[in-house]
Amino acid sequence: MLEVKDLKKSFGDRKVLKGIDLNIEKGEVIGIIGPSGCGKSTLLRCINLLEEPTSGEIIYNGEKYDRNRNLSKYRREVGMVFQQFNLFPHLTVLDNITLAPIKLGILTEDEAMKAAKRYLKKIDLADKANNYPDELSGGQKQRVAICRTLVMNPKVILFDEPTSALDPEMIGEVTKLMRDIKEVDFNMTMIIVSHEMKFIKDFCTRVIFLDEGKIVEDGTPKQIFDHPKDERLQRFLSKINTR
Amino acid sequence: MNIVGNFYQSVIYDGRWKFILEGLKNTCLIALGAVILGVIIGSIIALIRNYHDHHNNKLKVLNFLAKAYTDIIRGTPSTLQLMIIYYIIFGSVDVNIVIVGVLAFGINSGAYVAEIIRAGVNSIDKGQMEAGYALGLSYKQIIFSIIFPQAIKNVLPALGNEFITLVKETSIGAYIGIVELTKASDIIASRTYDYFFPLILIALIYLTITFILTKLISRMEVRLNHARS
Numbered sequence: 001m002l003e004v005k006d007l008k009k010s011f012g013d014r015k016v017l018k019g020i021d022l023n024i025e026k027g028e029v030i031g032i033i034g035p036s037g038c039g040k041s042t043l044l045r046c047i048n049l050l051e052e053p054t055s056g057e058i059i060y061n062g063e064k065y066d067r068n069r070n071l072s073k074y075r076r077e078v079g080m081v082f083q084q085f086n087l088f089p090h091l092t093v094l095d096n097i098t099l100a101p102i103k104l105g106i107l108t109e110d111e112a113m114k115a116a117k118r119y120l121k122k123i124d125l126a127d128k129a130n131n132y133p134d135e136l137s138g139g140q141k142q143r144v145a146i147c148r149t150l151v152m153n154p155k156v157i158l159f160d161e162p163t164s165a166l167d168p169e170m171i172g173e174v175t176k177l178m179r180d181i182k183e184v185d186f187n188m189t190m191i192i193v194s195h196e197m198k199f200i201k202d203f204c205t206r207v208i209f210l211d212e213g214k215i216v217e218d219g220t221p222k223q224i225f226d227h228p229k230d231e232r233l234q235r236f237l238s239k240i241n242t243r
Numbered sequence: 244m245n246i247v248g249n250f251y252q253s254v255i256y257d258g259r260w261k262f263i264l265e266g267l268k269n270t271c272l273i274a275l276g277a278v279i280l281g282v283i284i285g286s287i288i289a290l291i292r293n294y295h296d297h298h299n300n301k302l303k304v305l306n307f308l309a310k311a312y313t314d315i316i317r318g319t320p321s322t323l324q325l326m327i328i329y330y331i332i333f334g335s336v337d338v339n340i341v342i343v344g345v346l347a348f349g350i351n352s353g354a355y356v357a358e359i360i361r362a363g364v365n366s367i368d369k370g371q372m373e374a375g376y377a378l379g380l381s382y383k384q385i386i387f388s389i390i391f392p393q394a395i396k397n398v399l400p401a402l403g404n405e406f407i408t409l410v411k412e413t414s415i416g417a418y419i420g421i422v423e424l425t426k427a428s429d430i431i432a433s434r435t436y437d438y439f440f441p442l443i444l445i446a447l448i449y450l451t452i453t454f455i456l457t458k459l460i461s462r463m464e465v466r467l468n469h470a471r472s
Contacts, residue, residue: 050373075379086374090392099388100378145374152378 007056018213031200034210040193079154083161087133119147139170159192249440266427273344280349285356316354329419363398403460
């Protein structure tokens with residue numbers, strides 16, 4: 001459903017992505033791992049077209065997308081969750097969630113409010129609806145940010161290190177929400193960049209190891225974590241704690 | 244020194260208070276008109292430049308003009324700008340001098356307001372813009388419902404300062420013969436041959452205006468900061 005073809009991205013002279021080919025099927029949960037600076041986040045940001053690829057193609061449901069073509073339509077279908085949450089600090093939790101669907105005319109104000117409240121109830125934050133983001137904990141912020149994406153009814157969600165800015169005790173509530181999403185909607189496609197190896201290992205259906213701007217290994221969590229073939233992946237795994 | 248006598252000579256005698264009242268009226272009119280014009284011009288300039296920066300150098304010509312305007316206004320004395328507008332641009336047109344004042348000070352202030360707003364917009368974390376884009380919102384929707392509301396709050400103190408500066412700046416309107424507060428004191432002094440009382444009196448009036456404005460602005464800031472809890 002989502003195809004990345006020979007994607008390259010440079011910042012000035014620095015080549016961050018050196019030709020990525022990726023074919024993503026509906027319902028896949030893909031974990032992207034790799035050493036820092038390998039281009040994981042850049043890949044995600046290019047898929048969402050927040051970064052303009054230097055060359056290559058993004059094809060979604062057979063249609064080619066770039067920065068000048070149907071961008072808004074594409075981004076409604078492909079949501080993104082950020083490491084720093086990026087909630088809108090001047091808006092209440094409720095308004096954070098309802099802003100985009102109302103502005104884009106997807107939902108009426110009434111429908112948006114109802115949908116937002118339904119999501120907030122699901123994540124046990126119904127009582128925070130009228131609070132501002134700076135009154136929430138990091139875990140709560142990220143869960144609200146995920147709701148803000150869900151209310152757009154996306155088909156793909158990109159998670160850019162969703163738990164990296166959180167205190168350790170709050171990581172669980174966010175990963176639990178991600179599991180819940182998958183449980184409710186089996187067809188939801190997710191691409192996750194994360195350092196939570198244990199979570200990647202038992203949540204993802206497919207894991208991609210990225211190094212120096214290229215996909216080095218691509219396989220099931222079992223293949224990647226238990227039987228790594230490439231020497232670079234072996235070295236990477238030996239350095240991190242996978243327990 | 245006979246204060247009562249001085250006061251009588253400078254303010255009461257021959258209806259001289261009328262000059263002060265006229266001056267106060269014109270100072271307030273010009274400052275108010277200019278701040279409104281300045282904010283309008285400043286916002287437009289800031290928008291043009293921000294759009295240009297975010298859209299791979301689109302609006303090249305407009306951006307160049309906007310930048311040139313800011314540079315020229317900020318690089319020349321406001322007295323000179325006032326005189327150019329009055330003697331050259333409106334040189335052969337019969338136009339109300341207060342309106343000339345509003346235009347000149349508004350055009351001047353616009354350049355400074357533009358820089359203030361630009362700084363405010365640039366101070367907003369770029370993640371805000373990205374979150375907006377990621378939700379499918381357009382540049383325009385993001386600017387008006389996400390970036391501007393946050394930026395305005397950040398720059399309100401600076402905008403308030405700009406307004407206070409503007410009130411004092413209007414005193415150079417005397418150069419082209421606008422009867423604002425400073426000119427009013429000058430007129431009175433030229434009749435009483437005593438500069439002390441009129442000048443001090445006018446200084447006190449300026450102080451009172453800026454004092455009230457400072458209070459109003461800080462109250463507005465407090466309200467904005469508390470509006471959220």
